[in-house]
Amino acid sequence: MSRLQLMLENSWRDLRSGDGRISMATQTALLFFLLTLTLTGASIQRYLSDNLDQMLGSDLVVETHSPLTERDEATFRSIATGLSVTQLTDITLTHKDEWARVQLKLVDDAYPMQGDLQIGDTPVATQRAVGRGPKIGDIWIDSRLAIKLRTNVGDILTIGGADLRLGAILFHEPDRIMEGHSVAMRAMVHAESLAATSISSSKGRLRYLATADERQQQAIATWARQALPGASVIRKFGGQHPLASFWQRTENFLGLASVILFFMGAVALDMTNRRWLAKMRYRLAIYASFGTRSRTAMLMALGEWLAGFLLSIAFASALAILAYALIVAELQAYFPGLRAAWHVAPALKTIGLFFLLLLALQVPSFVQLSRASLLSLIRNPGEGRHVWQRLFWNIAAVTLLAAAYSDNWLLTGMTLTAIAAALALMAALTWAVIRLGDAWGRRRAGLLPFAFFMMRQRLFAKSAQVMGLGLCGLLLLFSLMLMRDLGTMMESHGRSHDGNLMIAEAQSDQIDAIRHWAAATGSSIRALRPFVSAQLVSVNGKALADMDKPSDTLATLKDPIRLSWTDAMPENNRLVGGTWWSAGTDKWRQISAEPEVMTDMGLAYGDTLSYQIGGARHDFMLVASHAYRPGAGSITFWFQVPLSARPQIDAPTRYMGSMELSEPAWKALAALWQQHPTLSLVPLQELTERFDRTLGIVTKVTAGYAAMVLLLALFVLAASVSGFSADDRQKNGLLMSMGLRERDCLRLNLCDWSVTALIAAVGAIAGTWSAGLLIYRDQFDLTYSPDMLWVATIILAMVGAVCFVGYLACRQNLKVSVRDLMAT
Amino acid sequence: MPDTIELNSISHHFDTLSERIELFHGLSYTIRADETLAIIGPSGAGKSSLLSIAAGLEIPADGDVRFTIDGVAVDALTMRANSGFIFQQFHLMPELDAIGNLALPLRLKGNRHAFDIAATWLDKVGLKDRARHRPHQLSGGEQQRIAVARAFVTGPRFIFADEPTGNLDVHTSESVAALMFDCARETRCGLVIVTHSHAMAKRADTVLLLDSGQLKAAA
Structure with a gap:
């Protein structure tokens, strides 16, 4: 009990120190990010699963892109209890001069197999349930479409020469789940209404809604797998929601983002670990002097670390629950009915994974701790150089995370390659600059030669500091640059097309009509x-x-x-x-x-x-x-x-x-569409609007991500200053005891930090450049052409920020008297 | 039967990049828990290494060391579990106050009355009113008194002290040395001190001189 209490007291004291606070904040921020992602993901998965039970409109759906042969359809009917065939196609629906792209569903008399349709007489009318789709000659459209086309129940709409009466406003289809997260405007007609009209398109789909018990569903799935290549089967029992894999991909992409965040966190943790390790070695050596066995002391060290981890779980969980509630509220626009709920198992899994990752980062420290000896208190031997060991475990941890989350190995591999190249460059630069600087200054007087001499004495520590800051700079710079360039690309994408109207799809017979129409309208x-x-x-x-x-x-x-x-x-x-x-x-x-x-x-x-x-x-x-x-x-x-x-x-x-298109031609488009409803023409303006909508979502996500990246960059900077402050304090004390003035100490420190920041900035820029070359063309179809002014501004900002924080830390150090400085 | 540490024909050296430095060769001696022993000698003679080997912290390059507790041969780990150390740099935990430092070894051994016992020892070393002071608020002599009390508080069989007064003035050294030897005799604990101070060495039952690789009884 006494040991446990001592362990908790030690842990609490460690957490209250500067390093402890940074370490705790970093762990909390990372876990918060991962937990929020997990909880949101779990909620969506649960939603998709519940949705599958209630929103399939049948027991089983087979979706194909071409009609089944008569033989196949007969086989299908023989296995299933009941069958309804629906066909979906994208058309342009017009009413007077108004037009809109619409997802048209053609249904038969058997539709829907299960559940009811909800319809009304106006977009704001009370809804009523009906058990059958529109009758022949009628069309039902959804409320947004009715408003867009400025049409009312009773109006006549023309599709490919066929006149259809608007019979009702459509609010809900029982097989809505099959539309996934599509927000396309919808219309529904009886298949026989358009029997004489060709409305096929390359993106047309046929859905066979079947009623079948579990055994029949299994039989249909087995049959479809062999007889219908390319068809997808969605079942109530043991099936997978059509959106499930979409969401998993989104999660995986966010996972890659978390790899980058985790890398930054690892840098901050590694820097604070340096001080933590020194403190723990000292503590364990003193414990050993009381006769405490090293196993007991190691268990206590592990326990102290675990106590800190548990506390960060508590903080991160509280914050994650708050963020999760806010995100779910936001997502309800895309997933109606989505609710925040407790997802203990996935959350525990994430915490477990995070624990393993942190443990991997901590392994080198524990290995060194296990070698802590009482002899160090008698002889004060060197700490030993474990840079490569730490680097190996850091990379192992990040690889573990990448393996768990990323689905795009090429992108992940490229990111990690760029990071490794930048690290190697920074290590080489640090060694070269400091050694050359020291050689240059050996026979010279002044603060800069002396600064090089001091840095040469702390080459390993300096390398770690430079690599940490440089890596952080690289990730920050690359994330910001990529977000900026993707945004610019998305904005300019719509404008890069030749012409102002895109022909997304036209059939052979429509080409002649387009040519005539173009000639007639001067397009x-x-x-x-x-x-x-x-x-x-x-x-x-x-x-x-x-x-x-x-x-x-x-x-x-x-x-x-x-x-x-x-x-x-x-x-x-x-x-x-x-x-x-x-x-x-x-x-x-x-x-x-x-x-x-x-x-x-x-x-x-x-x-x-x-x-x-x-x-x-x-x-x-x-x-x-x-x-x-x-x-x-x-x-x-x-x-x-x-x-x-x-x-x-x-x-x-x-x-x-x-x-x-010439200006007057736009008004003539409706006439072309009335004759060729499946002709898919997308005006540039509409394309731009779509991009803007997507860009809006992307901006929201990336802004949140940028905030996380900046937060972690701040932790790295704080850890860098805090982790090396004891060394600096001692150095300043020594210098002042030799008669140097405060001002000289400040200038010396400024030289030190400037060299550190400059090497880090050069490494970050070089790393960003190589990442840009590797990733831009391959992954985003972008040409990498960095804006030199922007890059120079970022370098100056980075160097300035690092030097300023270093200067503040140095001023703080110098406030302490020489005696106190020497006592550290 | 007293607890003992037997050094049998031990030799030790260490290697630098360019040469091997021989510290001592073929030393034998038996340290008993009912005596106080001082090892003196010039800097670099290998006194601290000899202390480390005797304490079971290091293995000699040649020869062997036998530890006996209550008449039973034990390994170095068991010996260390029954030993205490006093250092030249005091090595108190900076984040703990005086009583916290004193109670620490007792708490590590799971003693529920750690703070009561620590308070008694604090009184014994004359620092009762400094209980809530942190190491940086104490003088060097006060810190070393606490370090001495901390080494004895768990009742070890042996105490090893490496230049315990090396950082103190003559007057303070006297009082700390007196405290150490008094505690050792009172608790019947073996005390092994490495020191440059002849004044302190004279307080020991036995004084050995380590010089040129040889261990001799000092005059």
Whole structure:
């Protein structure tokens, strides 16, 4: 009991010291970040899971991108108890001069299989439940769409020549979950209302809603897996929510952000650990002088550290719960009905992981502590150099975190490579500058030569300080730069398109109509590239559905993508690897992919990619890799095949491109859409608005992240000053005892801090530069061209901040008398 | 049967980058818990190393050391659990006050009455009114008195002291030395002191001179 009490007292005393406070604040900030992420994630996962039970509108849904064959549909019906077929397609709906992109759902008489539809007569009317969809000749639209089109129940809307009466305002569909987090405006018609109209698009989907018991669901899943490549099956029992993998990817991306934060935290903790270790070695040596066994003393040291950790859990949990409540309130706009709840198991898992990470950081300290000897009190031996050991464990801890969270190994690898390169550069620079400075100043008088001499004596400690500050500077600079450049890119993206109207998708027969319309309205077509809609179903025979590790690329590839063909390398592409086919080749089963797709999917040259195109399966061998090259149009494709492949593929050709519309042409767009509702044209202004909306969300997230990065940078700076203040105090005391004045001491310290800050800043800039070169092009399609003025300003700000804090710390030190200084 | 530390033909050296420095060779001596022993000698003779070997902190390069407690041979760890140390630099815990420092070894051994016993010892060394003072608020002599009391408070079999008065003036040295030897005799604890001070050495039952690698009885 006495030992336990002593342990707690020691822990409390340590936490009240400057280093203890910094260490506690850093641990708390990191754990707060991870816990908030975990709690929010768990709430969303719970929401998705509950949602799956209540919002599927049936027991099972099979989603495909092309209709089932009659035989397949018959098989399906034979296994299921009941079946309803719905079709979804994106169209442009018009009413007078108003128009809007709409997700149109075509339903049959059996829809919905379970649950009710909620409809009303006006956007603000009382809702009523109905058990069937719209009758033939009627259309239901959601309230936002009704307001946008300025239409009322009873009005006539035209789709592809068919007149439909607006029968009701649609508030809720029982299979709403299938829309995921889509906020697209919706409309619903009976399938037979548009039987004579072609409304197919490459992004069209068919959903087969089935009622089936658990055994039947299993049978359908097994059957669909073999008979329907590319189809996805969502089940109530043992199924996965369509949004689950999306959210996991978001979590993984945030995980990478936490790797960077954790790295900064590790630097701050390492700096405070240096002092903690010295204190604990002393404490354990004194304990040993009373005959305390080293095992007991080590257990006490571990217990003291654990007590601090438990306290940081308490603080971090309280803060995380508060932040979690605020974030959930904010997220309710995207996940209606999302609630904050206690998620003990995931929270404990995160705390456990964080504990392991901190333990990994603490291992070198405990190893050194276990070697603490009573002899050190008699002979005062050197502390020993354990820089490399500490570095190894720090990297091990960060790798553990990266392994647990990141799904993008290329990005993580690049980030860590840039960090390692910067560290090596800073270590080399510190050694070179200080040794050269010392050699230069050996036969010179003055404060600067003396400052170099002092730094040379503390080369290891100085290297650690420089690397800590430099690393922190690098991460801060890179995070801020990336956020700034991504923002700028997103803003300029919409404006980089040729023309002011983007043709997102047009069918062959629509191209003539567009040409006529363009000629009639004085508009021009700037670019057109053909493609077919193709769904990648397997790689080397392994189905995409069997690939578990989620990534953005995999998620995109689970839906049909655009497969283009060309013999010559397009002007806005460049060859990255492999061999491009020769023009007119008869070996048409060749394919080229973008490098990011290859990396994320783990593809290699020679792999066989199997696509489902127009109901048939085609295999292609990966032979080349192409990347986007700016300056010759913005339309590019992930996958391209030889021109000779086109005649072998039986699928409608579609086009994407861009147009330049004259001012009067905008008003004539509604007429074009009324005849061709599936024609997907996106005005630049709308594109910009979409980007702005996305940018708004990104800005919110990045602002919070930047605040965390800045907070941790502050901790690193504080730890750097505090961790070395005892050394500085002793040095100042010695100098003043030799007759130097306070002013000289201040100048000497300023020299010391300036050299430290300058090397750190150069390391940070070089690291940012290499990270920029590595990551910008590969991961964000950005050209890295740093703004030199901005970089210079940041360097000055960094050096200025470090020197100022160092100056303040030195002034504080000098307030103490020589006698007190010497006593330390 | 008294507790003993037997040094049998021990030799020790240490290596620098360029040479090996021999400290002593073939030393034998038995230290008994019912005597006080002072080791004197010039700087660099290896006095502190000899003390460390006797205390079981270091293993000699050659020869062996045997520890006996209550007639039973024990290992170095057990010997250290029954030993106390006094240092030249006092080495009090800076964050603890005087009574906290004194109570510390008792608390580490799980004694529930640590503070009561510490208060008695504080009174014994004449620092009762300094109980709540931190080390930096005490003089060197006061700090060393507390360090002496702290070494004896748990009732060890042996106390090892390395230049315990090296940082004190003559007058204070006298009083600290008197305190150490009084405590050792009162508690029947073996006291081994390494010192340059002949005045202090004279207080010991036995004085040994370590010089040129040889251990001799001092005159």
